[in-house]
Amino acid sequence: MAATKSAVQQPPFRLKIRESAGDRLFLFIIYTVLSLVLLAVIYPLIYILSSSISSPAAVTSGRVWLWPVDISFRGFEVLFSTPQIMTGYGNSLFYTTAGTLISVALTVMIAYPMSRKTFFGRGVIMMLITFTMLFSGGLIPTYMVVKEFGMIDSRWALLIPNAIWVWQVIIARSFFQSSIPDELMEAAEIDGCSDLRFMRSVVIPLSKPILAVLFLMYGVGQWNAYFDALIYLKSANLFPLQLVLRSIIIMNNTAGVTDALKQVERQQLSELLKYSLIVVATLPVLIIYPFVQRYFVQGMLVGSVKG
Amino acid sequence: MKHQMLNGGVKRRVSEEARRSLRKHWQLYLIVIPPVLFFLIFKYYPMLNAVLAFKDYNVIKGIWGSPWVGFKNFQLFFDNPMFWPLVKNTIYVSGYLLLAGFPVPILLALMLNEVGSGRFKRLVQLVTFAPYFISTVVMVSIIMLFLAPRLGFANVALNFFGLDSINFLGEASMFRSIYVWSDIWQTAGYSAVIYLAALAGIDPTLYEAAKVDGASRFQKIVHVDIPGLLPTITIILILNVGSVMAIGFEKIYLLQNPLNMVHSEIIATYVYRIGLLNANYSFATAVGLFNSLINLVLLVTVNGLAKRLTKSSIW
Structure with missing residues (x-):
């Protein structure tokens, strides 16, 4: 990122000119504030992780403050043997994989042609697309369309009605515009290369960074979504994990999970289970996050240049 | 009269350009069809459906058959x-x-x-x-x-x-x-x-x-x-x-x-x-x-x- 580069150039100056007392105090305050911010963000995350691997009794009696108390994986054991949760997990994996593939394909199919000057009428199409960011028919009219296409209570409802995000089209289009020069296209054309072949053998290989951005944004979006499932799905066996989570933690329906257990253990576990469930639902995303953070930053910046 | 002719000329040139682009890049026009359909069906069709707001919706008559009620x-x-x-x-x-x-x-x-x-x-x-x-x-x-x-x-x-x-x-x-x-x-x-x-x-x-x-x-x-x-x-x-x-x-x-x-x-x-x-x-x-x-x-x-x-x- 450019931020680090320009900052790297600063130290020689700083070494030559000594900081004044006021500046040092100012910097000290900044370090203190940032450290507090760091703590405020990281503490809840650590607390949840620690609780999820503590013993049920320690969680229920509020003995967990920072680190796990009486480490136990009982919560995860119960979770992974609950059919409701495993179905949700499987569904979420399916929706994320299939949904992301559909979304990325459709986004590239519109964004690439829109990036070519030779595409007649691209101004009109881009306007049509961008306008949907400003105005929408609303919840009920959209619901009626989904219903008309027979997608209510089917897996398609989570894959198709929100498949393309306008923002992703804008990002991808400006990437194609700036990184696939028209000259390259013209040269390929003279050599008798068709548009599709050019896309397959030149555009896609040159666009790995933007494809990574698209896959990640759509993937995380699908994994975390619950609203479409809430309005379009009725059968519990189709529910994604987020909806299962909502019923267990937010609506407090732990019965299905702890049915098989004895009364005492059930009470203690219901609290612990909530922490374990949060960890199970969030870990896949948070584990890959440090490795892919730069792609997200990239995606945001490509978008902001255009915006 | 003159104005009309001028207009027609511009139109012809534009449509010619469109036809040439279409012939040369038909594959690109083909692949935008699914995404454009997506926007028409799931973004613009609901906007049409929003006339529901001016009607008294009746399940049997459907959106267009239901009576208008103004505001x-x-x-x-x-x-x-x-x-x-x-x-x-x-x-x-x-x-x-x-x-x-x-x-x-x-x-x-x-x-x-x-x-x-x-x-x-x-x-x-x-x-x-x-x-x-x-x-x-x-x-x-x-x-x-x-x-x-x-x-x-x-x-x-x-x-x-x-x-x-x-x-x-x-x-x-x-x-x-x-x-x-x-x-x-x-x-x-x-x-x-x-x-x-x-x-x-x-x-x-x-x-x-x-x-x-x-x-x-x-x-x-x-x-x-x-x-x-x-x-x-x-x-x-x-x-x-x-x-x-x-x-x-x-x-x-x-x-x-x-x-x-x-x-x-x-x-x-x-x-x-x-x-x-x-x-x-x-x-x-x-x-x-x-x-x-x-x-x-x-x-x-x-x-x-x-x-x-x-x-x-x-x-």
Whole structure:
């Protein structure tokens, strides 16, 4: 990122000119504030992780403050043997994989042609697309369309009605515009290369960074979504994990999970289970996050240049 | 007559160009068909369906067969005792979010910009960005666990200091603060990225000049950093003000309970309740349309104002 580069150039100056007392105090305050911010963000995350691997009794009696108390994986054991949760997990994996593939394909199919000057009428199409960011028919009219296409209570409802995000089209289009020069296209054309072949053998290989951005944004979006499932799905066996989570933690329906257990253990576990469930639902995303953070930053910046 | 001919000439040239482009790039025109159909079906067709707002929907007759009722549904909404509370709740929550949430990422970016490029900066950025990936459901779950009346961390801590427990989510007056500050916790690091990039793009000679003039760090922030950020700040502010009425349904809906409903029922959640849960389609569509229109007008107005005042705008 450019931020680090320009900052790297600063130290020689700083070494030559000594900081004044006021500046040092100012910097000290900044370090203190940032450290507090760091703590405020990281503490809840650590607390949840620690609780999820503590013993049920320690969680229920509020003995967990920072680190796990009486480490136990009982919560995860119960979770992974609950059919409701495993179905949700499987569904979420399916929706994320299939949904992301559909979304990325459709986004590239519109964004690439829109990036070519030779595409007649691209101004009109881009306007049509961008306008949907400003105005929408609303919840009920959209619901009626989904219903008309027979997608209510089917897996398609989570894959198709929100498949393309306008923002992703804008990002991808400006990437194609700036990184696939028209000259390259013209040269390929003279050599008798068709548009599709050019896309397959030149555009896609040159666009790995933007494809990574698209896959990640759509993937995380699908994994975390619950609203479409809430309005379009009725059968519990189709529910994604987020909806299962909502019923267990937010609506407090732990019965299905702890049915098989004895009364005492059930009470203690219901609290612990909530922490374990949060960890199970969030870990896949948070584990890959440090490795892919730069792609997200990239995606945001490509978008902001255009915006 | 002459004018018509001229017009026809232009039209012919344009259509010729279109035909040539179509013949040469037919494959590109072919692949845009599915995405364009997507937008027509799932974005524009609902806009047509929004005529529902002017009809009295009848399941058997369908949308187009149902009788027209003019502005009756809108009138019903304006006369509804829920009208002002809904509008007020919507504006209060998003206004609070805007006032409190808008400056935080800017301050975060300015501070991060001061600490150089070491490990500490990278660590703070990495950690503050992370909550952005937490889903709404998990976020609300975390809020509920932490603020739970008996075992929640917040109350355990209050008791530890000898204070009485508070039923945070049951207190309607606390709802907005809970919503807004958890949102800031979750998105400040993410939003700071754009400002950091803008700071990195400031001309380095300005910093050198400031240094030569003996500016302190604080003066440098006020006279170089903030003016440099102004165009970015304007654009983000336009987007935020423009979406005041479009505040997200997802998190508020999950945080709602009968006790905090007085402050937490906003237009979007009301539309869902009336429309999908009570199947009052026409009325809910009218309420939603009212909301979308206000939002569009707001966005256009703010953008126009910004264009006139600062020359930065989103279109």
